[in-house]
Amino acid sequence: MALVPAAEAPTKHPLAKGVRQSAKRRLGLKLQNQKEPLTLEVLQTGILLYVPDFQACSLLALSVASMVANMWAGFLRYKDMKYVWVELVKFYPTHMEALLIERKNDQFREGDVVYISRGLDRRTCPVALNEALISRARLSGLVNLYQGWDGRVARFRPQNTQLNGRHIEYPQCRREVHKFLQRTTGMSEAEVQKKWCTQSLRSGGATVAAQKVDFRLFQKHGAWHTASSAHRYILDSTETRLSVTRAMGY
Template identity: 25%
Template sequence: MQDAGVYSSEMDTIASNMAGYLLQSRADSTTTKYKHCFTLFEEYCKVNSLTAKPAQSIIVAMYLVNLLDQGKSYHVISSAFYAIKWVHRLNDQPDPTDSNIVQNLLETAKRIRSTPTSKKDVVDTEMLKTLCALYQNSTDVLELRDLSMILIGYAGFLRFNELSNLLWKDVDFKIDHIVLKIQKSKTDIYRSGKEVLIAKGCSVACPYSMLQRYMTAAHLSVISDSYLFKPAFRSKGKSSLIKLNKKLSYTRAKECIVKKLKVVAPSLKLGTHSLRGSGATMAANASGVSDRCLKRHGRWKTDVAKDGYIKDSVEKRLYVTKSLKM
């Protein structure tokens, strides 16, 4: 007969493992955000002598009204809504956010607290050629790193997290193109992996050549597990990548990318997402690129997601009325 103490220990282990597996049903960043949002809800309930778990729908409604009264943004309010939903479903408890009152309050927040999306401006290939021509003979690691990020992000329609998570071993140089292995992507939630193909060009803004120049200057092997784009430092006028295997932060990457792009586009509103949107826009407005290939290259699940990145050229927009032959 199995000892009761051993049985209890096994059950505790299984219960602990179950909790860990359940938390992995969402991305780590999402789990962290939801935990923080639910903690704020718990604090509100504690101050007002209310029960946070399980919570009644009227309590959740009161909390959302409280956030609205404080002038919180739709992002904050929706995060609170989904955090409360997540915790209750995770604990197999009745979901208070299913209430019509709660859902209508979320819609209210969307109407009165949403801010217009601020789309970044588009850079074109000619601008990038002009930029790269300024560094045509450079062997500086920092300069080549920034230019490589720009060209790879532009040609591969890469999101920042896809760009920053690239390892040296994720780059495979073929005779006439590069294959980038995207190990982790926003649209690849089950981590099946994606490959992005970038053709070898013939101008100073060729991503293939620029990446080769950068990798040669940085003296790292293509089979290395190191991040492709790492922080760099200058010493006695020479730049080098840090030895620590640490990827470049979003803040620093944005600063470097925007600073470079501003050289050729000083009046444009730019950010890291400018690369993805600009590359997609230029390809979409070119003739001969199929919509299916465009969507596959950008790893978009839907046409709605794809179209949100693309700005139609004036010529294409005018073609609609020109086709009327008025």
């Protein structure tokens, strides 16, 4: 940018390289504060607590359960989830398709289609939850599917809470995910925050699917550009680790 020849760029100077090498040795390459993936059992238990019935539950509870379920099943980051538009979600007898107009690793800005199949149990199915949310909230057109709401109204009159028409902000999303997990597990707020975060939804779905599907499809579903990035979201179980030596047949 300063019309400096590439060979003389400041970042190429041996001193800059030395600082980077020193920082890597000092800090290490291990991820800090890595949270645990959310298991399928905890997810489904929470959904049933929040939405025992699609019509009898509050719109707020239905919105939170739908958001959590689809972030888990679709490997969605928060920044992916905020770009899910009602008009770009299509429902079919076997699945749903959501066209994301923007995604983190979408270098060419071509968008990306997320495919989510219908579940065996309609009560916890991400697709059925989305259908119920759109119907209850009467959503249509180019509006956000997962919207925010007035927290003061939700605190005192949750049954009367209405969506505000704008995408849910990250602090509210994170807070609702933590509340969802507190109610499901009975753990304190501090314990939940220490163990899980919004990325736990993405890594939870990834951990379950990783051992059951072709890695190429797995990587495409999560929009990871490199295998090393995808592997960060997978937690290997004891059985998975033991499969290596069991395959040796000794």
